[in-house]
Amino acid sequence: MSERQNRERDEDRERIRLLEFQLDYLRAELLHLTHERYRLIYSVSGHIYRFLRPIEASIADAANAVAGRFRRRSPETIQTTPAPSAPAAARAPLPARRLLVDVTGTIKRDAGTGIQRVVKEVTRGLYGGESFDIPAVAVRCADGRLLTANGFVAELVGGDAAPDSEIAIEAGDRFLMLSDSWNAFDALAPIFEKIRGEGGEIVTCIFDLIPELYPHACHEVTVPRYRDWLRKALLESDGFLAISRTVADELADYVAAQGLAHRPGLKIGWFHCGSDLALRADAAPNxxxxxxxxxxxxxxxxxxxxxxxxxxxxxxxxxxxxxxxxxxxxxxxxxxxxxxxxxxxxxxxxxxxxxxxxxxxxxxxxxxxxxxxxxxxxxxxxxxxxxxxxxxxxxxxxxxxxxxxxxxxxxxxxxxxxxxxxxxxxxxxxxxxxxxxxxxxxxxxxxxxxVAWREAARRIVEVIAREEWSRRLP
Structure with a gap:
């Protein structure tokens, strides 16, 4: 057996092991929920819930009927892959002159998870007093307008916050969606149009490809949302910044292997997250x-x-x-x-x-x-x-x-x-x-x-300002 065949055999074995692990995990979850269902059925609350089940079922049936009307629409009436925003109005990209870092998602929804930690710590690094190749400004989107995120920044680095003010798009602006951008593309379409009209570019931060590569590890709602987001992001973004070289390579390889539509000349780069924690001097554990x-x-x-x-x-x-x-x-x-x-x-x-x-x-x-x-x-x-x-x-x-x-x-x-x-x-x-x-x-x-978070912030700016991308797709 050749070395390649041995490698493929080992890879198949590992894939089978992963599937078996996922199956065992979901089986344990199912058995637990089944036990809880039986406990509920034979409890007092279970008898009360029994009368509510038909009502719940009728509501679900009605919802499915409404959803079915949309699913039965002919494929020609459904736009599955949106076209890039305003290509006719776009100018050839100018050298990067300013970086607008979108933190809208974290301002609206700070669940304290890894994504929000990255957004807050990178922002802290951008406002730590160091100078970068180009100015970097934290911004938020509201009603189709871009505003400064002064209050958000003040909470992170201290000091008094001036009122947020609207930002005018300038020639050569780079717009980085650092925060989670699940629902941002439609809301930001007018801003994208202005940025490209001024010779700017759109860059999206990507944290992982887990919903695509490991859908069984994700919540059922996440997988279709991520699938739609990725395909829209590939068309709307001029570049992607991943939080590791591994994710950057996974993205480039996955897009090529799946033949996914993307903006011509799509650039892919990476940075590394920081490891320093922002601590209080007087803090004590419980x-x-x-x-x-x-x-x-x-x-x-x-x-x-x-x-x-x-x-x-x-x-x-x-x-x-x-x-x-x-x-x-x-x-x-x-x-x-x-x-x-x-x-x-x-x-x-x-x-x-x-x-x-x-x-x-x-x-x-x-x-x-x-x-x-x-x-x-x-x-x-x-x-x-x-x-x-x-x-x-x-x-x-x-x-x-x-x-x-x-x-x-x-x-x-x-x-x-x-x-x-x-x-x-x-x-x-x-x-x-x-x-x-x-x-x-x-x-x-x-x-x-x-890596310190200020170094992560510097790396982000340098990749974008100096065009230090690791991969470029045709």
Missing amino acids: DKITAAVAGDGPVFLAVGTIEPRKGQRVALRAFEELWANKRDIRLIVVGRRGWFEEATVNEILTHAEFGRRLFWFDDVDDDALSFLYDHAAALIFPSYAEGFGLPIVEAARRGRPAICSDIPVFREVGGSGALYFRVNDAKALAQTIADFLDGRRAGDPEQVLR
Whole structure:
């Protein structure tokens, strides 16, 4: 068998393993929900709900009937791929002279997740007092107009905020949609037209391709929304900035492999996220967090929203094996509820070790997170899909090694400083932790990617101002 055939065979095996892992996760979720349904049916509230079921069904049937009318429209009446905005009015691009950074989505919806963290920290870096190749201004969109985001910036860097004022589009402006732009393209169409009319360009930040590459890891609403967003963004954007080289390459390869329509000459670049946390000098963790790290046993920290791809169940299985082997160690899970998380949350909350050697905190700010990093022996990061991996660099900044899945983006971020284990393999994770505890393997946080957010901000400006793109599509 040739080397290529061996490689393809190994890739097929890994794909099958991933599908089996996803199936097992969803099966556990289904069994938990089925149990909850039976419990509800045979409870008092279940008997009350039984009379409401027909009403719920009739409402759903009516909604489906209305939706069906739209689905039965002929394909000719449905525009599935929007044309680029106002091509006739566009001028040839001029050299970049100013960067307008759109933060509208984060101002409207700050859920405290990774995307919002990137937006806020990059903005903080842009307004940290350093000079860049071109001026950068945080802006927001309201009623088809661009306004300064002075209040948003003041909350991040301090100082008094002048009232927001309208911004006039100037020749050579670059417009970066740094914030999540799910629903932004239609609202921003008039602004795009003005920017291109002045020889400017539109750049979209892309955080990952997970809904395209791993749809079973996502909420059911996310996948079609992302699919529509990506195809519209490919046509409306002159360039994409990814939060890692891995995502930039994935995007370029995926567009080519799928033959997706895009703006001619589409440029793709990348930057790396920062690792420094904005902390308060007088902050102190609450009593529950303090108690969780108290004692002599090593503490391991798993940071991330509870959702299928984050691997909390993999970590739990690994720690169960270690506890069974008399390892006196603790696992602290930090992350809010995400989606398809009911079974995992229930397993954590009802676990025999919960409150003893297993803890979960679902509302941890940066100060408390920094405290937990400082008291952890290592970070556990068992995700099977990520766009970057902020906890790896945040832990390294606090001098803590990371034990993480062996996936390409983690290799990019963790380099030779992280410890890697076979993805979705709880036994491999348990063995790696045991090797770490016994001194057979050691991580080196100094070898992990270390970028400050001000450096991330500078990189963004330089890629756009200097045209330092890594890929260009025909």
